[in-house]
Amino acid sequence: MSEEYPYAQRFGVVRGMPERGRPREEILAELAVMAREEDAAWEGGRVSGTMYAGDHAHYRFLTEAFGRFAHASALQRDLCPSATRFEGEVIAMALDLMHAGAVTDAEPVGMLTTGGTGSILHALLAYREDARARRGITTPNIVKPETGHPAFDKASHLFGIECRTVPVDPATTLVRPQDMAAAIDASTIALVGSAGNYPYGTIDPIAELGALAQERGIGLHVDACLGGFILPFAEELGYAVPAFDLRIPGVTSISADTHKYGYALKGSSLVLFRDRSLRNSQYFHVAGWSGGKYMSPGMEGSRSVGLLAATWAAMVSLGRDGYRRHAAEILGTADRLMAAVTSHPELRLMGSPVFCFSFTSDVFDVYHVNDCMKARGWRFNGQQYPNAIHMAVTRPQTQPGVVEAFATDLAEAVAYARAEQAAGRPATSGAIYGGVAGGLTSEVEDFMLMVMAGILDSQMALPDMDER
Numbered sequence: 001m002s003e004e005y006p007y008a009q010r011f012g013v014v015r016g017m018p019e020r021g022r023p024r025e026e027i028l029a030e031l032a033v034m035a036r037e038e039d040a041a042w043e044g045g046r047v048s049g050t051m052y053a054g055d056h057a058h059y060r061f062l063t064e065a066f067g068r069f070a071h072a073s074a075l076q077r078d079l080c081p082s083a084t085r086f087e088g089e090v091i092a093m094a095l096d097l098m099h100a101g102a103v104t105d106a107e108p109v110g111m112l113t114t115g116g117t118g119s120i121l122h123a124l125l126a127y128r129e130d131a132r133a134r135r136g137i138t139t140p141n142i143v144k145p146e147t148g149h150p151a152f153d154k155a156s157h158l159f160g161i162e163c164r165t166v167p168v169d170p171a172t173t174l175v176r177p178q179d180m181a182a183a184i185d186a187s188t189i190a191l192v193g194s195a196g197n198y199p200y201g202t203i204d205p206i207a208e209l210g211a212l213a214q215e216r217g218i219g220l221h222v223d224a225c226l227g228g229f230i231l232p233f234a235e236e237l238g239y240a241v242p243a244f245d246l247r248i249p250g251v252t253s254i255s256a257d258t259h260k261y262g263y264a265l266k267g268s269s270l271v272l273f274r275d276r277s278l279r280n281s282q283y284f285h286v287a288g289w290s291g292g293k294y295m296s297p298g299m300e301g302s303r304s305v306g307l308l309a310a311t312w313a314a315m316v317s318l319g320r321d322g323y324r325r326h327a328a329e330i331l332g333t334a335d336r337l338m339a340a341v342t343s344h345p346e347l348r349l350m351g352s353p354v355f356c357f358s359f360t361s362d363v364f365d366v367y368h369v370n371d372c373m374k375a376r377g378w379r380f381n382g383q384q385y386p387n388a389i390h391m392a393v394t395r396p397q398t399q400p401g402v403v404e405a406f407a408t409d410l411a412e413a414v415a416y417a418r419a420e421q422a423a424g425r426p427a428t429s430g431a432i433y434g435g436v437a438g439g440l441t442s443e444v445e446d447f448m449l450m451v452m453a454g455i456l457d458s459q460m461a462l463p464d465m466d467e468r
């Protein structure tokens with residue numbers, strides 16, 4: 001079968017609820033086989049992003065913390081005051097990292113969500129509710145640089161907000177404040193800036209955007225989902241990182257993913273607000289329900305306390321010192337990887353990134369490079385407009401030998417790309433966030449729907465195979 005369904009043949013396909021359960025040991029053995037084989041793909045350090053810690057000892061520790069509370073519901077606080085402790089302390093640590101202490105004119109607060117998208121959804125919902133209540137805005141819009149994450153488009157779609165997209169300066173990959181200003185009108189509720197953005201890892205001019213937001217009396221959300229837990233340490237380590245956090249007066253909210261460079265388990269992120277009133281504007285409660293008075297701070301109802309415990313455990317086990325140490329290794333590795341890229345005159349780095357970078361080529365289709373690197377076990381994310389290769393440097397790349405292997409393979413890939421281009425052959429990689437395989441055709445949307453159906457529906461449609 002295709003590489004998307006490698007288990008159908010080996011383990012069979014469950015097509016309905018089995019009448020009889022299977023022994024636990026047998027199930028665990030099957031899971032162990034799948035996990036071992038899938039981990040092997042990134043353990044060597046050839047995968048961009050995704051496995052930010054990539055450290056099995058750390059994962060075992062988090063899993064033990066998770067396991068102690070996995071079954072507990074964060075909705076039932078009387079049964080688990082621990083959830084209140086974990087959540088409150090995680091928020092306190094994140095606020096400290098984002099310099100909440102510098103805020104004197106407001107009351108900084110935060111909330112935990114299940115991912116970067118969740119954090120962005122909550123921020124936009126808060127801006128919408130707050131703008132409706134305070135300014136009577138009923139047809140809200142936000143203004144984001146084109147490099148801003150699709151979660152802003154998604155939130156806008158879900159919440160009836162217009163998402164205005166502003167092109168970036170191709171030379172720097174950064175948005176120009178005057179272009180953002182031109183897109184603002186009386187119904188604008190917030191601006192968006194990224195620190196750093198996903199495509200290029202570069203940091204928008206947050207100080208200027210903050211001044212603009214203040215001048216117009218609107219919010220500024222800083223998307224630090226990617227950079228939130230590494231850029232503060234890059235700054236401490238002396239890298240040229242502009243301030244992007246609550247020290248900037250116009251910054252009214254920040255998203256930061258603990259499940260990326262926070263080295264927590266997947267399913268955890270933070271959204272911080274400069275002022276309590278903005279966060280509280282999006283709380284939801286139903287006082288008159290027959291099931292009792294209902295309230296939940298965010299989009300979710302029941303949540304596992306395990307994720308809160310694991311996030312807390314990750315943060316208190318590392319501390320500033322641990323994060324700084326990991327950041328130093330990652331940033332040093334990123335410098336060396338970028339040096340390998342810029343040693344080839346055919347390749348061009350996009351903007352001035354620090355920990356996550358992209359490169360393109362003005363000489364050949366850079367996807368030829370991706371094709372060749374892919375055959376050598378590298379997995380980057382393909383980008384478009386222009387075609388570019390994206391590498392978020394994580395701890396697995398800091399292992400000995402990875403930078404050297406990258407340099408060697410890249411040199412071969414550049415030669416391969418030159419030859420393919422000269423022969424007039426098209427590249428085979430495509431630009432899909434998250435790395436699902438396949439090239440884009442002119443029927444882009446049909447193709448994207450087909451990919452999603454392939455993920456959720458195809459397992460049941462797989463042809464019959466030998467059951468074990």
Ligand SMILES: *Cc1c(COP(=O)(O)O)cnc(C)c1O
Pocket residue numbers: 115116117118149151194196197198223224225226257269
């Ligand atoms: C990852 C990311 C997000 C979205 O986060 P999810 O955790 O995938 O929902 C948003 N913005 C940036 C810059 C990111 O890198």
